[in-house]
Amino acid sequence: MVAFSLAKKNIVRKQERSLLTIIGVILAVGSFVALLSIAEGLNKKINSEVKSRNVDIYVLPQGSASLPTGPIGGLGASSDDIEVAQMLPDDDMTLPKTETGKPITLEDINNFKKNIRTAPKTKGNFIDYLNSEAGTGDSGDGSPLAKIKSAIGVTRFQKSIRGRNVIFWGIPFGFSDSDNTTIFQSYLPGMKIDNGGQFPIIAEAVNDMYACKNRRTASQLSQQERVFVAGKKIAEELRMSMDKPLNTNREGVSLHLEALLSFDAGFQDYFCYMPIQTAMAIDGSYGKVNEIWIQLEHPTQKDIKELKNALSYYFPDLEFKTSDEYLGTSAEMLKYAWFLEFAIALIGILIAMTASMNTMLMSTFERIREFGALRAIGAGRSTIASMILIESLILSMIGGIAGIIVGILGSIFLDGAVQAVFRMSFPMANITFNLILYALILSGLIGIIGAIFPIVLVYRMEIIKALKWDI
Amino acid sequence: MKLTLKGVYKYWETESGKVRVLDNVNFSLNTGDFIAIMGPSGTGKSTMLHLLGCIDKPNMGSILFDDTDICALNESAREIIRLKHIGFVFQNYYLIPTLSVIENVMLPLQLANAPGNHLEKAYRMIELVGMESKINENTSKLSGGQRQRVSIARALVNDPILLLADEPTGNLDTKTTREIMDMIRLVNKEKKITTVMVTHDTKVAQYADRVYYLDEGRISSANL
Numbered sequence: 001m002v003a004f005s006l007a008k009k010n011i012v013r014k015q016e017r018s019l020l021t022i023i024g025v026i027l028a029v030g031s032f033v034a035l036l037s038i039a040e041g042l043n044k045k046i047n048s049e050v051k052s053r054n055v056d057i058y059v060l061p062q063g064s065a066s067l068p069t070g071p072i073g074g075l076g077a078s079s080d081d082i083e084v085a086q087m088l089p090d091d092d093m094t095l096p097k098t099e100t101g102k103p104i105t106l107e108d109i110n111n112f113k114k115n116i117r118t119a120p121k122t123k124g125n126f127i128d129y130l131n132s133e134a135g136t137g138d139s140g141d142g143s144p145l146a147k148i149k150s151a152i153g154v155t156r157f158q159k160s161i162r163g164r165n166v167i168f169w170g171i172p173f174g175f176s177d178s179d180n181t182t183i184f185q186s187y188l189p190g191m192k193i194d195n196g197g198q199f200p201i202i203a204e205a206v207n208d209m210y211a212c213k214n215r216r217t218a219s220q221l222s223q224q225e226r227v228f229v230a231g232k233k234i235a236e237e238l239r240m241s242m243d244k245p246l247n248t249n250r251e252g253v254s255l256h257l258e259a260l261l262s263f264d265a266g267f268q269d270y271f272c273y274m275p276i277q278t279a280m281a282i283d284g285s286y287g288k289v290n291e292i293w294i295q296l297e298h299p300t301q302k303d304i305k306e307l308k309n310a311l312s313y314y315f316p317d318l319e320f321k322t323s324d325e326y327l328g329t330s331a332e333m334l335k336y337a338w339f340l341e342f343a344i345a346l347i348g349i350l351i352a353m354t355a356s357m358n359t360m361l362m363s364t365f366e367r368i369r370e371f372g373a374l375r376a377i378g379a380g381r382s383t384i385a386s387m388i389l390i391e392s393l394i395l396s397m398i399g400g401i402a403g404i405i406v407g408i409l410g411s412i413f414l415d416g417a418v419q420a421v422f423r424m425s426f427p428m429a430n431i432t433f434n435l436i437l438y439a440l441i442l443s444g445l446i447g448i449i450g451a452i453f454p455i456v457l458v459y460r461m462e463i464i465k466a467l468k469w470d471i
Numbered sequence: 472m473k474l475t476l477k478g479v480y481k482y483w484e485t486e487s488g489k490v491r492v493l494d495n496v497n498f499s500l501n502t503g504d505f506i507a508i509m510g511p512s513g514t515g516k517s518t519m520l521h522l523l524g525c526i527d528k529p530n531m532g533s534i535l536f537d538d539t540d541i542c543a544l545n546e547s548a549r550e551i552i553r554l555k556h557i558g559f560v561f562q563n564y565y566l567i568p569t570l571s572v573i574e575n576v577m578l579p580l581q582l583a584n585a586p587g588n589h590l591e592k593a594y595r596m597i598e599l600v601g602m603e604s605k606i607n608e609n610t611s612k613l614s615g616g617q618r619q620r621v622s623i624a625r626a627l628v629n630d631p632i633l634l635l636a637d638e639p640t641g642n643l644d645t646k647t648t649r650e651i652m653d654m655i656r657l658v659n660k661e662k663k664i665t666t667v668m669v670t671h672d673t674k675v676a677q678y679a680d681r682v683y684y685l686d687e688g689r690i691s692s693a694n695l
Contacts, residue, residue, distance in 0.1 A: 001581065002578065002581040002582055005574075006567070006569070006570075009569035009570065010569055012569070013568070013569045369563075369565065370565070370567060370568075372565075373561070373565030373567075374567070374578075375526070375550075375553075376524065376526055376553065376559050376561075376565070377553065377554070377559055377578070377579055377582070377625065377626075378550055378551070378553040378554020378555070378557075378579060378582055378583065378629075379550075379554075379582050380547070380550045380582075381546075381550075383582065462527075463521075463526040463527075464521055464526060464527055467561075467565070
């Protein structure tokens with residue numbers, strides 16, 4: 001209590017120096033919070049993004065594990081050009097098609113899969129294998145493949161629209177409203193159509209496309225096929241309108257917004273979606289998908305593992321990941337981003353620690369006679385040490401708390417700057433409880449480390465020398 | 472309390488060898504004794520006060536508080552003795568500049584976690600030294616005499632059995648010196664506090680019951 005009272009009074013005694021130390025800590029903690037909020041935000045968003053999808057197994061090309069989620073495309077580390085599988089342009093292309101209201105079955109999927117084969121480097125033929133092992137979709141034969149409920153190939157590309165990179169997902173839309181709703185709600189279950197309707201025009205576009213199979217480039221697309229739906233937030237930010245066509249700057253293709261979607265989680269609100277054929281045609285990658293998403297019927301961890309193992313065994317040139325592994329790969333990469341940002345913030349932290357140590361040392365040297373007198377009248381070494389420690393901690397914690405506030409403001413600024421520099425369409429920064437906790441721990445550490453040297457000095461000092469100390 | 476110094480030696484190690492400061496010092500004091508120690512500068516007067524005050528240790532010999540050899544105690548025990556049984560009055564006062572008069576006087580009570588109302592006890596001491604009108608004043612705004620009064624109040628607040636005064640009037644004018652010495656004498660008589668004072672001033676030394684003269688490390692009785 002005495003130590004606290006004396007520490008507090010000394011802080012007030014040397015206001016200018018205390019203020020400078022606090023400013024040092026503010027800058028260190030502020031930069032720490034601001035920088036790491038980006039990594040934290042990305043981590044959180046990708047977590048919620050992957051969890052917001054209902055996908056049991058992801059099929060990716062071998063070695064394409066680096067940040068496979070869509071938003072990273074917006075950061076430049078795109079995996080858009082990776083060829084997972086190829087639709088045979090000469091075959092009839094049949095996408096999963098169901099009768100109205102019925103869920104897509106394995107048979108529907110297999111019909112779709114028939115028209116996909118793996119890239120030439122793959123040893124076996126993906127679809128042939130599926131067909132031969134799992135029959136033509138008959139389930140119950142004990143094969144892990146029989147547990148597949150459905151699978152879709154998805155593609156994505158990014159376009160610069162009004163200065164922002166917007167990610168477009170190509171989804172295998174169906175031939176009717178209910179097919180489309182089923183596909184969306186099956187794989188992205190949090191989806192809601194904001195303006196009440198379904199996707200009638202999208203379904204018409206798909207029908208139109210199948211009526212005329214040779215439209216493989218953007219310029220060949222009919223007006224009917226140039227359609228998309230948009231996440232609500234990206235539509236708001238880029239002022240997209242259903243009345244006004246959206247120019248993609250590719251061969252004069254303009255797209256028509258047909259519906260606004262909102263989602264519960266992830267980046268989905270910042271994406272646009274369109275029939276996969278339209279996406280492939282605009283992207284100039286007809287027949288290629290980036291990933292295949294597989295869902296299992298009543299999946300258990302064992303089923304998922306078995307299926308993954310079976311697929312991995314026969315298709316060593318493809319990468320099969322469970323949802324957790326898919327997320328884990330992203331998390332692994334994000335860790336590097338976190339450490340990189342931490343390393344940058346560390347420079348500020350070290351400066352703050354030095355400033356704090358300098359302040360405490362100066363303050364200690366100035367008061368050595370005072371400490372000697374306190375020792376002479378009976379104050380213990382621990383009392384003096386506590387006094388220095390408390391003083392240092394008060395300064396660093398005030399700086400830390402103010403630094404967190406500055407960091408939050410800084411993260412808003414930094415988020416804007418990152419969005420502008422990388423032309424991203426979605427916010428990244430996220431201030432988490434953990435980040436605040438780390439910032440507070442860091443502030444405490446700055447205080448403790450700043451006090452160590454002065455404490456050692458005082459512990460070693462003899463009372464008589466202290467009393468005779470000449471400043 | 473009986474205070475006894477038996478064969479106390481103290482020397483400093485320097486580059487040119489050992490410099491003897493106290494050489495076989497022996498004397499004893501009883502409760503309420505008031506002695507003054509005089510002598511030229513650098514003859515070990517303050518060193519003796521530091522040894523008595525448990526802030527330094529002799530190289531040889533013992534210092535007994537009744538039967539307890541304080542030189543044999545560890546630092547924590549010596550801290551407690553300093554805090555609870557010894558009052559220090561310094562020439563330079565050594566008040567804490569960030570604290571007010573009352574806060575400075577309360578400090579030893581708080582450090583000792585003494586029972587009772589600290590504020591009340593500190594106020595009584597301030598009254599005793601006649602500083603009640605300046606109770607909330609910051610000590611940096613006080614005159615030298617006023618600071619020394621506060622310093623005396625701080626030294627007495629824990630009811631010590633031994634008061635050590637190192638040139639208590641060294642920085643004060645004649646009038647104030649007289650006032651301070653009257654006060655120390657009063658406290659010595661009324662509270663029966665054993666008092667050891669170091670001074671250069673023969674007039675100040677005359678307030679003591681006995682005067683010792685310290686020269687080249689040896690102590691002897693002096694007649695003023």
